[in-house]
Amino acid sequence: MATTTGRASRTARDGTAGAHGARGRARPGSVRRFLSRHWYAWAMTAPVVIVVGVLVGWPLIRGVYLSLTDATEANVGRTIGVNIIPAKYQFVGLENYVGILTSSLFWERLAWTALWTVVCIGLHYGIGLGLAMMLHRRLRFRSAYRVLLILPWAIPGFVAAFIWRYLFNSDYGVINAMLKAAGLGTVGWLDDPTTAKIAVIAVNVWVGVPFMMVALLGGLQSIPAELYEAAEVDGATPWQRFRHITIPGLRSVSSTVVLLGTIWTFNLFSVIFLITRGGPGTSTEILVTYAFREAFTGVRNYSGSAAWGVIILALLVVLAAVYRRALRKQGEVW
Secondary structure (H helix, E strand, C coil): CHHHHHHHHHHHHHHHHHHHHHHHHHHHHHHHHHHHHCHHHHHHHHHHHHHHHHHHHHHHHHHHHHHCECCCCCCCCEEECCEEECCCCCECCCHHHHHHHCCHHHHHHHHHHHHHHHHHHHHHHHHHHHHHHHHHCCCCCHHHHHHHHHHHHHCCHHHHHHHHHHHCCCCCCHHHHHHHHCCCCCCCCCCCHHHHHHHHHHHHHHHHHHHHHHHHHHHHHCCCHHHHHHHHHCCCCHHHHHHHHHHHHCHHHHHHHHHHHHHHHHCCCHHHHHHCCCCCCCCCCCHHHHHHHHHHCCCCCHHHHHHHHHHHHHHHHHHHHHHHHHHHHCCCCC
C-alpha cells in the first residue's frame, strides 16, 4: 500500500511538473498568438506611444537628470560659430532639491499657488454650476446665452491676457475710466500686490468658468427629470431637490472637472506671466512662473529650473493620488 501510494505521489508530482513545464513552454506561443491577434491595435497605438515618448517621456527623463546636476548657462555644452564648447556641469545629487525645499522662497510661492488654485477652482465651480443650472431651465434665447457664455473659453489665452491687461491699466484702462465716471477714485490694479492678485484671479475665473459650466451642464442633462418630478410631488423644497438630487447626480462629473481644473490652474502660466509677469516684485509669482524665470531670465539656471519642475510634478502626483483615494472612500470609481 505504501509503495503504491508513493508511486501515485511521484506520478502526481511528475504530472504537475509536466503541466507547469508545458505551460511555461507554451508562454512564448501564447505571446505570439496574442500579438498576432491584436496586431492591429498595437499598430494603431504605436504612433501615439512613440510621439508621447518623444515629446513627454524624453524631456521628463532629461529634466530629472538635469535636476541632479549643477547645469547653468555658463557650463552647458554649446556651439559658437565653428567652436564647440563641451559641457562642464557635474552631478550634485539632491543638492538642488535640498536648497529649494529649505528656502523660504519656495514655501511663500507654494502658499500663494495653493491659495490661487483653491480660490479659482472654488469660483469656477460655484459660478459654473449657477450658470449651468440657469441654462438648464427653459428660457428664451437659451442657445444665444450659451454661445455668449462660452466665448471666453474660445478666445486664445494670450489674447485674453492682453485684453485684460489693457482693461486693468492704471492710466487709460477701461475699468478705471468707469470708476472715474462713477465719481470714484482710480485703482492701481497691477501696481499693488493685493489688487494684482485680485486681478489675476478675476481673469482666470473669466477664462475658466465656461469649461466648468459646459461640463456641469452636461451632467445636469444626464440626471433623469423623473427624480425632480417625484421629489416635487413629495413636497421637497428647491434646496432639498438641489441637495439630494442635483449634487449627488453631479458627483462623478464634479470629481473629474475639479481635478482637471486643479491641475490646469496649479500650472497656469499664461495669465500670470502675461498680465503681471509675477509682479509687482514677485507677489503674484506661482511655482511654474518662477521655474520659467529660473530657466529663461538672468543667469539661466537650468538645473534649478528642472528641480522646480520635478517638485511641481511630484506635488500634482501626490494631490491626484490623495484625491483618488478620497473618492474611493466615498464609493466613487475613478
